[in-house]
Amino acid sequence: MNEPILHIRDLAVHLGGREVLSSVDFSLRAGELVGLIGPNGAGKTTLLRTALGLLPPHRGVVTVHGRTAKQAQGSVGYVPQRHEFAWDFPISVAKAVATGRTHLTGLLGRRTAQDRAAVDDAITRVGMDDLRSRPVGELSGGQRQRVLVARALALRPRVLLLDEPFTGIDAPTQELLSRLLTELRDEGVAVLMTTHDLAAATTLCSRLCLLNRTVVADDEPSRLADTDIWLRTFGLDRAEQLLRSLGVTR
Amino acid sequence: MSAVLDALAGPWEYDFWRRALLVALLSGLVCGVVGGHVVLRGMAFIGDAVAHAVFPGIAVAFVLGTNLVIGGAVAGVITALLIAVVAQNRRLKEDSVIGIFFAAAFGLGIVILSAAPGYGGSLESFLFGSILGISDSDVVSVAVIGAILLLATALLNGRLVAATLDREQARAVGLPVFWLDIALYVMVTLAIVISLQAVGNVLVLALLVTPAAAARLLTDRLGAMMLLAPAIGAGGSVLGLYLSYAFDLAAGGLIVLTLTGIFVLCWLFAPRHGLLTRPRGRKAAVSNAPVEVTS
Numbered sequence: 053m054n055e056p057i058l059h060i061r062d063l064a065v066h067l068g069g070r071e072v073l074s075s076v077d078f079s080l081r082a083g084e085l086v087g088l089i090g091p092n093g094a095g096k097t098t099l100l101r102t103a104l105g106l107l108p109p110h111r112g113v114v115t116v117h118g119r120t121a122k123q124a125q126g127s128v129g130y131v132p133q134r135h136e137f138a139w140d141f142p143i144s145v146a147k148a149v150a151t152g153r154t155h156l157t158g159l160l161g162r163r164t165a166q167d168r169a170a171v172d173d174a175i176t177r178v179g180m181d182d183l184r185s186r187p188v189g190e191l192s193g194g195q196r197q198r199v200l201v202a203r204a205l206a207l208r209p210r211v212l213l214l215d216e217p218f219t220g221i222d223a224p225t226q227e228l229l230s231r232l233l234t235e236l237r238d239e240g241v242a243v244l245m246t247t248h249d250l251a252a253a254t255t256l257c258s259r260l261c262l263l264n265r266t267v268v269a270d271d272e273p274s275r276l277a278d279t280d281i282w283l284r285t286f287g288l289d290r291a292e293q294l295l296r297s298l299g300v301t302r
Numbered sequence: 303m304s305a306v307l308d309a310l311a312g313p314w315e316y317d318f319w320r321r322a323l324l325v326a327l328l329s330g331l332v333c334g335v336v337g338g339h340v341v342l343r344g345m346a347f348i349g350d351a352v353a354h355a356v357f358p359g360i361a362v363a364f365v366l367g368t369n370l371v372i373g374g375a376v377a378g379v380i381t382a383l384l385i386a387v388v389a390q391n392r393r394l395k396e397d398s399v400i401g402i403f404f405a406a407a408f409g410l411g412i413v414i415l416s417a418a419p420g421y422g423g424s425l426e427s428f429l430f431g432s433i434l435g436i437s438d439s440d441v442v443s444v445a446v447i448g449a450i451l452l453l454a455t456a457l458l459n460g461r462l463v464a465a466t467l468d469r470e471q472a473r474a475v476g477l478p479v480f481w482l483d484i485a486l487y488v489m490v491t492l493a494i495v496i497s498l499q500a501v502g503n504v505l506v507l508a509l510l511v512t513p514a515a516a517a518r519l520l521t522d523r524l525g526a527m528m529l530l531a532p533a534i535g536a537g538g539s540v541l542g543l544y545l546s547y548a549f550d551l552a553a554g555g556l557i558v559l560t561l562t563g564i565f566v567l568c569w570l571f572a573p574r575h576g577l578l579t580r581p582r583g584r585k586a587a588v589s590n591a592p593v594e595v596t597s
Contacts (some may be wrong), residue, residue: 104474125476136470141342142522143467154464155475163461186399203471 056081057242058103063112065095065102072098073265076112080244082210085235085237088246090263091286096246097133099263102212102245104130117213126155129209131200131218139189145199146184149174152203161243174205177235179228194225201229205236212236214245218252230256311438313547322433322443322500326539326557329497329509334535335455336493337514338528339456339486343466347397348385349510351404352491353503355381357411360428360498371443371495374587378491381407385485431502431554433543445497458485463524500539501554508558509535517535519572538564 056079063076073095080086088096101107102114105121116124129152141148150171151204158161163171173185178198183191188199197217204212214233218226233243233256247253253260254273262268262276262285269281277283313319340349359377363370388395415428427435440472455462465472465482473479490510497509504510513535517527542557549556 105476106473115317128474130471131472132468132470132474137468138342138466140526141467142518142527143463144523145457147524148467151460151464151472152468152475154460154472155477159457189522207475289408302365 054081057117058244059113059115060099060103061113063099063102063114064110065098065107066110067107068097071110072265073102073302076263076267078261078267078270080211082240082242083237084259085233085243085257086261087257088244088261088263089248089250089253089285090246090268094264094285095293096263097215100130100244100246103213115184127207127209127211127234129204129207129212131197131204131212131214131217132194133219134193134200137188137196137200139191139196141188143188144185145180145188145191145202146171148188148199149206152206156207165222168210171201171206174202177205177232178202187222192222194221197221197225197229201232209241212244213243214243214249217245218247218249228253239293303487310544313544314321318434318436319547321436321438322543322553323413323540324441325433325444325496326438326500326543326553327536328448329493330513330531330535330537330539331403331510332451333493334487334517334532335452335496335528336508337535338517338531339455339462339466340510341514341518341531343486344489345486346507346511348400348487349490349494350507351376352487353386353494353498354404356412356491356495356498357408357428357503358359358414359411361411361414361418363560364428365414369443370437370499371440372445374495375447375492377407377411378495379488382487382491386480386487397409408413408432409439419442427502428498429502429504430552431498431500431505431556433500433553436499438472440499444499445488447492447496451496454485454489458482459528462486471563501557505554505558508561509539512558512565516561516568519565519568519575522574534564 053110058078058080060076060078063078064071065073077100078099085131088099090096098107102109104121105125111130114121116128142215150167153163153167153170153175154161157167161238173182178201180198180202182197188196190197201214201217201264204214217229221229230252232274237243237258245253245257257273259271260273260276262281263289264285268285269276337349340346356374356378358374359375360370361373362377365374366373369533381403385396385399388394388403391400391441461477461482462476462485465479469479471548494506497506500506501509514527514531516534517530521527521531538561539557542560545551546553546556568576571579573579574581
C-alpha cells in the first residue's frame with residue numbers, strides 16, 4: 053500500500069479551552085475516497101480545519117505530503133460549507149473559480165496559460181461551461197456547490213477535503229458530484245469528505261471514518277455492520293434511536 | 303453651449319478653485335476605488351470609525367503646525383491597527399471594538415483641539431471640510447498619497463477579492479488574510495485622510511461608500527463596479543463643487559448631496575436592480591435565496 057498523503061497521529065485539538073478532538077489517528081492515501089461520519093459537534097469540521105493548517109494541534113502531528121499542515125497550505129483542495137462564501141459578491145462563475153489559484157499568481161494577479169487551463173478544466177468537470185459568465189448570486193444551491201468544488205479543483209490538488217458537499221443539493225447535482233469524486237479517486241487524488249448522508253457515504257466511499265471527538269472506527273463500509281459502533285459514534289444507547297436519527301424510522 | 307462652457311470655465315481663474323477641483327477629483331477617484339472593497343466587505347462602519355479616528359492626529363498636527371494629512375494618517379493607521387488586533391479576540395465582535403476606538407479617538411481629538419487657540423473655527427473646518435482653503439502642499443500630499451493608494455489597490459485587488467469572497471478558503475490556501483485586513487484598513491484610512499479637507503470629518507464616509515454602493519446597483523461585474531465607483535465619485539465631487547460655486551453654498555455638503563442624488567437615481571433606474579426597472583414578478587433577488595447550513 054502507498055504512503056499516506058495525509059497523516060494524523062495522536063491529534064488533540066482544543067477550541068476555547070475545550071478538547072474537541074482527542075487521540076485521533078488517521079491516514080489518507082492516494083486513490084482513497086473516505087467519508088468522515090459523526091454527529092454534530094463530533095469534530096469533523098475541526099479535523100478538516102486542522103488538516104488545512106487553520107487550527108493548531110494541541111498535541112500530536114498532522115502532515116500532508118510529509119510537511120506540516122501549515123507548510124502544505126496552498127496545495128490542498130478545500131470545499132467549505134456553502135455559507136462561508138459571499139454569494140452576493142459581483143463576480144462570475146469563471147472568476148470565482150479562478151480565485152482558487154489567487155495565491156499562485158503574482159501581485160498584479162496576471163494569470164498564466166496554465167492558470168486559465170486549470171480553471172477551464174475545473175469548470176468543465178463540474179458541468180458549468182454554459183454558466184461560466186453568470187453572476188454567482190444567480191445560481192441555485194446545487195450550482196453554488198459545483199462552483200465551490202470547481203474552485204478547489206482549479207488548484208489541481210492531490211488531496212481534496214470537502215465539508216458537507218451533499219447537504220441541501222438536488223439529486224442531479226448529487227449524482228454529478230458522486231461521479232466526479234469517484235473519477236478523482238480513480239485518478240489517484242486522496243479525497244476526504246464529511247457528510248451526514250450515510251447512504252451516499254456508504255455507496256461512494258472506499259472507507260468510512262466514524263468520529264466522535266476521537267476515531268471510533270475506521271474501515272470499509274461492509275466491515276462496519278456492528279450496530280454498537282454506530283451507537284457509540286452517535287452517542288445513543290438504543291438502535292431505534294439511531295435509526296430515528298438517521299430518518300429510517302419515526 | 304458657449305454659455306455653459308463659460309460657466310464651467312468661470313472659476314478657473316482662481317488658484318483656490320483649481321486646487322479645490324483637483325482635490326475633489328482625486329478624492330472622488332481614490333475613495334471610489336477603495337470604497338469598492340469597503341462596500342463589498344460590508345465594512346462601512348469601519349470607514350466611519352476611521353474617519354473619526356484620524357481626528358486626534360489632525361488636531362495634534364494643527365496644534366503643532368505640521369502637515370494635517372500626515373498627522374491624520376498616523377492617527378488613523380494606529381487606530382486601524384488597534385482595531386484589527388483587538389478584533390482578533392472572538393469574544394468581542396468587530397463592531398463593538400470599532401465603536402470603542404472611534405469614539406475614544408474622536409474624544410481625544412476634541413480634547414487636543416480645545417487646547418488650541420481659535421478652537422471653534424478649526425473644529426468647524428475639520429468637521430465639515432474647507433476645500434476652498436486647501437494649500438499647494440496639501441494638494442501635493444493628496445496627489446502622492448492618492449497615487450500610492452491606486453497602485454496598492456491594483457496590486458492587492460485579486461487577494462482582497464479572494465479574502466472577501468471566502469475568508470476560510472483564503473486562509474486555507476495560505477493567503478495572509480490578517481495582513482490583507484490591515485492593508486485594507488490602512489488604505490481606507492489614507493483615502494479618508496486625503497478626502498477630509500474636501501468634505502470634512504462628518505461627511506467623508508459618503509465619498510467612500512455612496513459611489514461604490516451606486517456602482518454596485520449598476521452592475522453585477524466586479525471589474526465594471528471598480529471602474530464605475532471612481533467615475534461616480536470623481537464626477538459627483540466635481541459636479542458638487544461646481545454647484546457650490548454656482549449657488550454659493552457649502553462645498554462639502556453639496557458634494558455629498560450630489561453623490562447621494564446619483565445613488566438615488568441608480569436605486570430607481572439601475573438596469574435589472576432599479577426600483578422602477580426591475581422586471582415585474584421577478585423573484586426577489588435570487589442571490590438572497592436561503593442556503594441550507596449545517597453545523
